[in-house]
Amino acid sequence: MRISKIKSGLAAATLAVSMMVSPAVFAGGHAASEDSGSSADVYKDRSDAMKVLGGNIKTLSDMLFGQAEYDSAKALEASQAMNAVASSDVAALFPEGTMEPPSEALPIIWEEWDEFNAILADFATSTAALEAAAADGTDTKDAVQGAFMAVGGACQTCHKKFRKEES
Numbered sequence: 001m002r003i004s005k006i007k008s009g010l011a012a013a014t015l016a017v018s019m020m021v022s023p024a025v026f027a028g029g030h031a032a033s034e035d036s037g038s039s040a041d042v043y044k045d046r047s048d049a050m051k052v053l054g055g056n057i058k059t060l061s062d063m064l065f066g067q068a069e070y071d072s073a074k075a076l077e078a079s080q081a082m083n084a085v086a087s088s089d090v091a092a093l094f095p096e097g098t099m100e101p102p103s104e105a106l107p108i109i110w111e112e113w114d115e116f117n118a119i120l121a122d123f124a125t126s127t128a129a130l131e132a133a134a135a136d137g138t139d140t141k142d143a144v145q146g147a148f149m150a151v152g153g154a155c156q157t158c159h160k161k162f163r164k165e166e167s
């Protein structure tokens with residue numbers, strides 16, 4: 001399902017994601033991380049996925065908050081790239097105990113795994129809404145802005161509890 005959904009997305013979004021995220025991110029399930037051989041791959045796949053989120057959320061926030069001209073095609077592309085990551089098996093990028101420095105993952109991820117996954121589910125809902133808002137016609141900036149705030153809230157909710165504070 002996930003793979004076909006990604007394949008059916010616009011070529012631009014697929015390209016943006018495939019350039020930045022290794023296929024293992026979308027392979028799903030725990031087999032992906034076990035097959036990858038070394039835990040270094042887990043950290044890299046995780047980091048790549050988060051960086052896709054970070055890069056695209058910046059593209060959107062720049063356009064929504066006056067740092068760049070709003071461009072609805074670019075907004076859609078960024079929203080699709082984020083939704084592709086959020087609707088992939090992000091939990092599989094967090095095998096139990098993978099928090100060796102310099103990882104910023106906190107042990108509470110596995111102690112409160114259900115909550116971590118609940119936030120991931122909310123996050124995927126919010127990115128789907130963002131993609132729908134961005135896809136809905138040309139005069140969409142306000143709707144995208146509202147949906148964007150929900151997505152940003154999900155990033156923050158998770159980072160606040162489950163990621164080490166940046167020093």
Ligand code: HEC
Nearest residue numbers: 047050053054057103104105119120123154155158162163
């Ligand atoms: C369900 C939890 C969760 C959600 C949702 C989440 N993140 Fe993260 N993110 C993490 C964790 C945990 C780390 C630390 C991972 C590590 O260092 O091993 C992280 C790390 C990052 C990093 C650093 C990556 C690196 O290696 O430099 C960026 C950038 C990032 N997240 C951006 C985002 C953005 C933007 C969003 C929302 C659009 C988001 N994240 C949503 C949990 C989450």
